[in-house]
Amino acid sequence: MSERLVGIDVGGTKMLAVAIDRSQPSEVLEMHLVPTPSTSDGVLSALRELSIRCGVDQRLGIGLAGLVEGGEVLRAAPNLQSMIDIPVRAAIEDALGVTVRIDNDATCALVAEMSTGVARGVDDVVLVALGTGIGGGIASGGEIRRGVHGFAGEPGHMCLDPNGPMCVCGRRGCWERYASGAGLVWLSQQRSLRVDGTGNAITAEELAERARSGETVALEVWAEFSEWLARGLANLADVLDPELIVIGGGLVAVSDLYLDRTRELVVSEVLGGRSRGRIRIEPAHSGPSAGAIGAALLN
Amino acid sequence: MSERLVGIDVGGTKMLAVAIDRSQPSEVLEMHLVPTPSTSDGVLSALRELSIRCGVDQRLGIGLAGLVEGGEVLRAAPNLQSMIDIPVRAAIEDALGVTVRIDNDATCALVAEMSTGVARGVDDVVLVALGTGIGGGIASGGEIRRGVHGFAGEPGHMCLDPNGPMCVCGRRGCWERYASGAGLVWLSQQRSLRVDGTGNAITAEELAERARSGETVALEVWAEFSEWLARGLANLADVLDPELIVIGGGLVAVSDLYLDRTRELVVSEVLGGRSRGRIRIEPAHSGPSAGAIGAALLN
Numbered sequence: 001m002s003e004r005l006v007g008i009d010v011g012g013t014k015m016l017a018v019a020i021d022r023s024q025p026s027e028v029l030e031m032h033l034v035p036t037p038s039t040s041d042g043v044l045s046a047l048r049e050l051s052i053r054c055g056v057d058q059r060l061g062i063g064l065a066g067l068v069e070g071g072e073v074l075r076a077a078p079n080l081q082s083m084i085d086i087p088v089r090a091a092i093e094d095a096l097g098v099t100v101r102i103d104n105d106a107t108c109a110l111v112a113e114m115s116t117g118v119a120r121g122v123d124d125v126v127l128v129a130l131g132t133g134i135g136g137g138i139a140s141g142g143e144i145r146r147g148v149h150g151f152a153g154e155p156g157h158m159c160l161d162p163n164g165p166m167c168v169c170g171r172r173g174c175w176e177r178y179a180s181g182a183g184l185v186w187l188s189q190q191r192s193l194r195v196d197g198t199g200n201a202i203t204a205e206e207l208a209e210r211a212r213s214g215e216t217v218a219l220e221v222w223a224e225f226s227e228w229l230a231r232g233l234a235n236l237a238d239v240l241d242p243e244l245i246v247i248g249g250g251l252v253a254v255s256d257l258y259l260d261r262t263r264e265l266v267v268s269e270v271l272g273g274r275s276r277g278r279i280r281i282e283p284a285h286s287g288p289s290a291g292a293i294g295a296a297l298l299n
Numbered sequence: 300m301s302e303r304l305v306g307i308d309v310g311g312t313k314m315l316a317v318a319i320d321r322s323q324p325s326e327v328l329e330m331h332l333v334p335t336p337s338t339s340d341g342v343l344s345a346l347r348e349l350s351i352r353c354g355v356d357q358r359l360g361i362g363l364a365g366l367v368e369g370g371e372v373l374r375a376a377p378n379l380q381s382m383i384d385i386p387v388r389a390a391i392e393d394a395l396g397v398t399v400r401i402d403n404d405a406t407c408a409l410v411a412e413m414s415t416g417v418a419r420g421v422d423d424v425v426l427v428a429l430g431t432g433i434g435g436g437i438a439s440g441g442e443i444r445r446g447v448h449g450f451a452g453e454p455g456h457m458c459l460d461p462n463g464p465m466c467v468c469g470r471r472g473c474w475e476r477y478a479s480g481a482g483l484v485w486l487s488q489q490r491s492l493r494v495d496g497t498g499n500a501i502t503a504e505e506l507a508e509r510a511r512s513g514e515t516v517a518l519e520v521w522a523e524f525s526e527w528l529a530r531g532l533a534n535l536a537d538v539l540d541p542e543l544i545v546i547g548g549g550l551v552a553v554s555d556l557y558l559d560r561t562r563e564l565v566v567s568e569v570l571g572g573r574s575r576g577r578i579r580i581e582p583a584h585s586g587p588s589a590g591a592i593g594a595a596l597l598n
Contacts, residue, residue, distance in 0.1 A: 067571045076571025124447045138538070140444045140451075147439070147540020148423045148577050157570040158534040161460050161472075169570055173460075235457040239437070239538055241446020271456040271468055272366045272375025278447050 004029075006056040007296025008047060009063045009105050009289075011036060012079030012132030013181070014250070015043075017050035018292040025297055026116040028289060030054050040082045047088070048095050060098050061295035062088060063105030065135055067151040071102055075149075078157070078168040079133045079182075101298040106135030107153060108294030109248040109284060110144060115297055117246075117285030124242045127284070128155065128233065129249035129291065133168075134176040138240060155236055156180065160228070175235075178228035181251060187221045208254040226258040230265030237270045237279060248284035248291065255283045303328075305355040306595025307346060308362045308404050308588075310335060311378030311431030312480070313549070314342075316349035317591040324596055325415040327588060329353050339381045346387070347394050359397050360594035361387060362404030364434055366450040370401055374448075377456070377467040378432045378481075400597040405434030406452060407593030408547040408583060409443060414596055416584030418545055425541045426583070427454065427532065428548035428590065432467075433475040437539060454535055455479065459527070474534075477527035480550060486520045507553040525557040529564030536569040536578060547583035547590065554582045 003022040008015060019030040032050055037043050051060050066077025066084070074083045093100045103111075106129035113119040113127060123142040129135040134156030138145050146152050156176035157169050164173020165186060177183055185201045188194070193202055210218035233245055245266075247255060263281050267273040284290040302321040307314060318329040331349055336342050350359050365376025365383070373382045392399045402410075405428035412418040412426060422441040428434040433455030437444050445451050455475035456468050463472025464485060476482055484500045487493070492501055509517035532544055544565075546554060562580050566572040583589040 067574065069574065075574035078570070124444075124451075136538075140439060140446070141442065143440065145423075145439045145539075148542035149540055149575055151571060151575065152423075152439075152538065152540035154537050154540075154570055157537050158457075159530050159568070160458060161462075162530060163460070171568065231458050231461060235534070236538065238453050238456050239435075239451065239535065240444075241448055241451035241453075243447035269458070269470065271377070271453055272450060275366065275368065275374035276448055276450065 004055060004057045005059055005061070005296040005299055006051055006054040007061040007063070007108070007292045007294065008050055009108065009291035009295055010043065010080065011065050011105060015046055015050065016289060016292045017054050018289060018296060019054040020293060020296050025293060026286065028293070031289065038082060040086045043083055044088070044091055047092055051096055056096060056098055058098055059299035060092065060096070060100045061108070061298035062092070062100060062102045063108035063291045063295040064088070064102060065105045065131065065133065067154060068102055068104050069150050071150065099299065103295070103298055104135065104137065104153070105129065105291045106248065107137035107144060107146070108298065109290035110137030110139060110246070110294065111297050112286050112290045112294030113246050113284050114139060117290065118282045119244055119246055122244045124240065125244045125246060126236050126240055126242045127246040127248055130180055130247060130251035131249040132181045134180045135249065140240065155232060158232060158235060160231055175232040179225060179232055183228065184221065184225060187224050191217050191221065193217050193221065204251060204254065208257055211257055222257045223261065226261040227265060229258060230262045230269050233262065233266050233281065234269030237266065237276070243278050243280065245279070245281045246284050247281065250288045252283045252287050259283065303354060303356045304358055304360070304595040304598055305350055305353040306360040306362070306407070306591045306593065307349055308407065308590035308594055309342065309379065310364050310404060314345055314349065315588060315591045316353050317588060317595060318353040319592060319595050324592060325585065327592070330588065337381060339385045342382055343387070343390055346391055350395055355395060355397055357397055358598035359391065359395065359399045360407070360597035361391070361399060361401045362407035362590045362594040363387070363401060364404045364430070364432065366453060367401055367403050368449050370449065398598065402594070402597055403434065403436065403452070404428065404590045405547065406436035406443060406445070407597065408589035409436030409438060409545070409593065410596050411585050411589045411593030412545050412547070412583050413438060416589065417581045418543055421543045423539070423541045424543045424545060425535050425539055426545040426547055429479055429546060429550035430548040431480045433479045434548065439539065454531060457531060457534060459530055474531040478524060478531055482527065483520065483524060486523050490516050490520065492516050492520065503550060503553065507556055510556055521556045522560065525560040526564060528557060529561045529568050532561065532565050532580065533568030536565065536575070542577050542579065544578070544580045545583050546580065549587045551582045551586050558582065
């Protein structure tokens with residue numbers, strides 16, 4: 001029997017909404033991508049519009065980029081500060097008259113990959129979502145682990161250098177300062193790499209294009225990005241010893257620019273790397289849509 | 300019915316053996332502490348002697364400071380390199396004719412604290428053992444998590460500064476370079492603090508004594524130790540969102556010198572610290588003996 005599920009992934013920069021059918025969750029029926037509004041009213045309004053545009057019926061799932069407490073409310077979100085303490089679930093349920101479930105966006109991506117993607121049947125998995133910042137989700141013993149407050153799997157603010165650049169969270173040298181979309185901008189700025197003429201910061205897309213056309217500085221940025229990505233992944237492997245690390249988020253779309261190098265480096269960065277025969281690092285099967293598909297599957 | 304269990308914790312510097320009775324595991328019947336020999340033959344011989352001295356009957360448990368694969372063999376151990384790839388379990392079983400079980404030493408400590416100590420009844424726990432290096436054990440959903448190779452919960456080699464001091468593992472800036480017994484030595488050396496006259500590196504015991512007598516430089520070392528300890532614990536909390544962090548290992552004996560300050564700092568170092576109302580940081584109930592007691596309880 002056909003049942004329409006709608007999921008919306010609310011990231012720091014973009015909102016992605018999908019409609020799927022429960023019986024075939026890996027096939028996206030409809031998809032809409034819009035910029036994330038800067039105010040909470042704007043985000044709530046976009047959530048309503050996107051839901052309706054996706055033909056929401058009875059169930060809606062929402063993934064939010066930050067620490068979601070008890071499936072209800074965002075408590076900390078360096079890249080989505082406008083939504084902190086906003087009762088999103090209640091507001092959307094009241095407005096649309098549908099059942100709404102809420103979780104961390106990267107945990108949603110892990111839900112998708114475990115049910116229909118690359119992590120199907122794998123017990124010990126870490127998903128790392130490379131977007132504006134870095135989100136994450138973890139599963140051990142075949143189950144997603146959310147921790148005591150629901151905040152588990154948020155590795156983007158692991159400190160990798162106490163004297164590193166200031167992070168949007170107020171600390172220094174967080175992993176997402178280096179190995180995310182914002183990290184790419186920072187690594188580019190260190191090399192005075194800017195979009196010609198405009199003075200604006202370079203985007204990941206632009207940086208990917210330049211690297212593919214062989215521009216040396218752009219290639220250097222991706223090489224350093226791989227190093228920082230590998231350092232953080234090695235930290236996670238030291239702690240969790242996963243069988244599989246899944247790379248999700250917007251930057252998975254350009255994983256050809258960093259994934260092979262990252263795989264090599266993780267082996268040397270993690271303790272006992274050569275004895276970890278069974279560790280794999282793979283892109284999310286659903287690519288950048290994993291978060292939205294997983295949000296739909298929360299229901 | 301009384302059943303004697305023997306456990307031995309093999310650390311980088313010391314070996315601690317205990318005998319307990321299964322019916323009252325928190326009460327230690329017998330205890331022996333010796334320096335860790337530098338060769339594998341020396342360690343195997345000490346394991347046999349300590350077992351006999353503890354009156355081993357049918358069951359022996361051994362905790363080793365490093366990555367133990369499949370309950371059999373140590374695969375990586377920066378502070379216990381002589382024992383890598385040595386078939387400890389088989390060798391001791393053959394020599395003594397008893398059943399031997401082997402696990403990571405800090406995971407053993409977590410076993411002890413979950414069955415009779417401060418982590419009893421807590422589902423989401425991280426134990427961090429501060430000894431020569433830093434070991435660890437993790438539980439989520441009420442079960443100890445060992446990961447795919449059995450290597451999970453080894454946070455001592457998380458990178459906290461890629462340009463930091465060289466670690467015994469060959470990488471730079473690992474957490475245990477700062478927040479362990481070896482870390483205390485390094486922090487002291489940074490301040491030219493040495494044992495007067497001898498030229499030898501200062502020990503944690505000496506450093507504790509000097510801090511208690513009010514020596515400024517020693518107090519500074521413990522203050523910086525607290526900062527580094529908090530940074531690593533915050534990284535673990537970002538990833539695991541535990542309800543409880545247990546501090547074990549030899550340095551738990553002097554936790555009055557760093558624990559209160561560490562608790563304060565973790566709240567500011569972890570993402571959403573003020574929203575983590577339920578995070579606690581407590582010393583192991585069994586103190587530095589937790590590893591040996593837990594090793595006994597492997598059986």
